[in-house]
Amino acid sequence: MYLKFGSLFPVLWLLALSSSRIQARKNADSNEFPEDSSELIDPERNSLAPDCPKKCTCNPEGIVDCGGFSLKEFPIDVPELTSHLSLQNNQIEEIFPEELARLYRLETLNLQNNRLTSKGLPEEVFDQLENLNYLYLANNQLTAAPKCLPRTLISADFAANNLTKIYELTFGQKPNLRKLSSLEYLDLSSNNLSQIPSGLPRNIVLLHLEKNAIKSIGRDVLTQIKNLEYLLLHNNKLKARGIHPQAFHGLKKLHTVHLYNNQLEKIPSGLPRRVKTLMILHNQISEINRNDFATTYFMEELNLSYNKITSSQIHREAFRKLRLLKSLDLSGNNLNTMPYGFPKNLLSLKLKVNDISSIPRRTLSGMSKLQELYLSNNKLKVGSIYSGSWQDLTSLKILDIAGNQLTSIPSDLPESLEYLYLQNNKITTVPENAFESTPNIKGIYLRFNKIAFNAVKESTFQRLKHLQVLDIEGNFEFSDPLKNRDHSEEEMEEEEEEEEQEVEE
Numbered sequence: 001m002y003l004k005f006g007s008l009f010p011v012l013w014l015l016a017l018s019s020s021r022i023q024a025r026k027n028a029d030s031n032e033f034p035e036d037s038s039e040l041i042d043p044e045r046n047s048l049a050p051d052c053p054k055k056c057t058c059n060p061e062g063i064v065d066c067g068g069f070s071l072k073e074f075p076i077d078v079p080e081l082t083s084h085l086s087l088q089n090n091q092i093e094e095i096f097p098e099e100l101a102r103l104y105r106l107e108t109l110n111l112q113n114n115r116l117t118s119k120g121l122p123e124e125v126f127d128q129l130e131n132l133n134y135l136y137l138a139n140n141q142l143t144a145a146p147k148c149l150p151r152t153l154i155s156a157d158f159a160a161n162n163l164t165k166i167y168e169l170t171f172g173q174k175p176n177l178r179k180l181s182s183l184e185y186l187d188l189s190s191n192n193l194s195q196i197p198s199g200l201p202r203n204i205v206l207l208h209l210e211k212n213a214i215k216s217i218g219r220d221v222l223t224q225i226k227n228l229e230y231l232l233l234h235n236n237k238l239k240a241r242g243i244h245p246q247a248f249h250g251l252k253k254l255h256t257v258h259l260y261n262n263q264l265e266k267i268p269s270g271l272p273r274r275v276k277t278l279m280i281l282h283n284q285i286s287e288i289n290r291n292d293f294a295t296t297y298f299m300e301e302l303n304l305s306y307n308k309i310t311s312s313q314i315h316r317e318a319f320r321k322l323r324l325l326k327s328l329d330l331s332g333n334n335l336n337t338m339p340y341g342f343p344k345n346l347l348s349l350k351l352k353v354n355d356i357s358s359i360p361r362r363t364l365s366g367m368s369k370l371q372e373l374y375l376s377n378n379k380l381k382v383g384s385i386y387s388g389s390w391q392d393l394t395s396l397k398i399l400d401i402a403g404n405q406l407t408s409i410p411s412d413l414p415e416s417l418e419y420l421y422l423q424n425n426k427i428t429t430v431p432e433n434a435f436e437s438t439p440n441i442k443g444i445y446l447r448f449n450k451i452a453f454n455a456v457k458e459s460t461f462q463r464l465k466h467l468q469v470l471d472i473e474g475n476f477e478f479s480d481p482l483k484n485r486d487h488s489e490e491e492m493e494e495e496e497e498e499e500e501q502e503v504e505e
C-alpha cells in the first residue's frame with residue numbers, strides 16, 4: 001500500500017469505504033452499514049414487518065439490506081422511509097425511476113456489483129434524493145455517470161465501470177453553486193476516461209482516477225479542488241509534457257500523489273508545492289534535472305524506482321531543497337555508480353537492482369541520520385567502495401549489500417549497525433576481527449558465499465552480545481574440497497572391497 005494517511009479525519013471513513021469497496025470487488029458479502037446494525041435487527045419483528053421486501057432484512061431505523069440474493073430486479077416494495085438501502089452483489093440491470101424517487105429519505109444507496117448500464121440507471125431521479133450522502137455504483141457496466149447528482153453527496157464510488165465521459169455538471173452543479181457541494185470522496189478508478197473530468201467540486205479530499213486512459217492534465221481541471229489531499233493517477237497514460245505546468249497550482253493541501261505506471265519521460269514540472277509523498281515509479285524517466293524538485297520543500301517520501309535513470313543524469317544539486325526527505329527509492333534504474341548529492345536527512349535510501357560498481361568518496365558523506373541503506377543486486381566489489389564511506393553513517397542500522405561481488409566483509413562498518421546482509425556474494429573468509437566495530441549487531445546474513453569451513457571461527461561471533469541470527473548456510477558444502485575428496489575416496493574404497501569380495505566368492 002502506498003496510501004499513507006496524514007490526518008486521522010479522512011482515515012476513519014475513507015478506510016471504511018475503500019475496504020468495503022475492495023471487498024465488493026472480490027464478490028464478498030460486504031456490508032456498508034454500521035457493524036452493530038445486525039444487532040438491531042429483530043428477526044421476528046422483521047418477518048412480521050408488513051412492508052419489508054421478500055428475503056431482505058429491515059429494521060426500525062430504516063436500514064434495508066437486500067445484498068447478495070442474485071436479485072434481477074430492484075425490489076418494488078422497499079419501505080418509503082428507508083434511509084440505508086443495500087443492494088450490492090445482485091444482478092440488477094435496471095431501476096425504474098418511480099421506484100427510486102419514492103425513497104426520498106435515502107442517505108446511503110449501495111448498488112455495487114450489479115449489472116447496471118447507463119440506460120438502466122434513471123439519472124434524472126438522483127437529483128431528487130436530497131438526503132443522499134453515500135452512493136456506491138462500483139462494478140457495474142455504466143458508460144456514463146448520471147448527468148446530475150445531489151449536492152448532498154459526500155462519497156461517490158463509480159470504480160470499475162466503463163465510464164468514458166463525465167458530464168460537466170455531474171459533480172459540479174452550476175459554477176456558482178459549486179461551493180455547496182459536499183462531495184469529499186470520489187472514485188472513478190478502473191474506467192475508460194481519457195481526461196480528468198472538469199468541474200469537480202472543491203471539497204473533494206480523495207480523488208481516485210487510477211486505471212483509466214488519461215493522457216494529459218489540463219491547466220484548470222484540478223486547481224479548483226482546493227481541499228484535495230490525495231490524488232491517485234497511477235496506471236494511466238500520462239506523459240510529462242501532457243501535464244500542464246500550472247496543473248497543480250494552488251493545491252495547498254495536496255500531499256499524496258501517485259503517478260506510477262504511466263509514461264512519464266521526465267519529472268513533470270510544476271509539482272504540487274506541498275507534496276509529501278510522490279510515487280513516480282515505473283515510468284520512463286531518464287534524468288533528474290537541477291530544478292525538478294526545487295519547490296517541493298515538504299517532500300518526505302520519493303519513490304523513483306524502476307525508471308531509466310543513469311548516475312550521470314542526476315544533477316548533483318537536484319535534491320538540494322529536499323531537507324525533509326526521509327525516504328528515497330532509486331532501485332531498478334540504470335545507475336552505474338553511487339550518485340552524488342543525496343539529501344542529508346534521509347532515513348532510508350534504496351538503490352537495489354542497479355549496476356552500481358563503486359561508491360566514490362563523499363557520496364555518502366554527512367548522512368548521519370540514515371538508518372537503512374539497501375544496495376543489494378548491484379556490482380560492488382570491496383576495492384571499489386571508498387574506505388571511509390561508512391564513516392558518517394552514525395545511525396545506520398540496516399546495511400544490505402547482498403547479491404554483489406564482495407570477496408570480503410567490508411571493514412569499518414558503523415557501530416550502530418544491527419543487521420548486515422551479505423548473502424550471495426563471493427566472500428571467502430571471515431576474519432576474527434570482522435565485527436569488532438559493530439558490537440550491536442543482531443543479524444549477520446552470509447548465506448551462499450564461498451566461505452571455507454576452516455575460514456571462520458566461532459569466537460568471531462561469541463563476543464557479539466546482541467547477535468540473534470547468524471545465517472551462514474550454503475557455504476561449506478561448495479567450498480570444502482577436502483570433504484568431497486574424502487567422500488569419493490571412501491566410495492572408491494567401498495567399491496574396491498565389494499570387488500574383492502566378489503572375486504573371493
Ligand SMILES: *[C@@H]1O[C@H](CO)[C@@H](O)[C@H](O)[C@H]1NC(C)=O
Nearest residue numbers: 141142143161162163164192
Ligand atoms: C465500453 O464502452 C464502449 C462504448 O463506450 C464499448 O465500445 C466497449 O466495448 C465497452 N467495454 C466493455 C468492457 O464493456
Ligand SMILES: *[C@@H]1O[C@H](CO)[C@@H](O)[C@H](O)[C@H]1NC(C)=O
Nearest residue numbers: 162163164165191192193213
Ligand atoms: C474505451 O472506450 C472506447 C470508446 O470511447 C472504446 O472503443 C474502447 O473499447 C473502450 N475500452 C474498454 C477497455 O472498454
Ligand SMILES: *[C@@H]1O[C@H](CO)[C@@H](O)[C@H](O)[C@H]1NC(C)=O
Nearest residue numbers: 281303305327328329348350
Ligand atoms: C517504491 O516502490 C516499490 C515498488 O512498488 C516498493 O517495493 C518500494 O518499497 C517503494 N519504496 C519505498 C521506499 O516505499
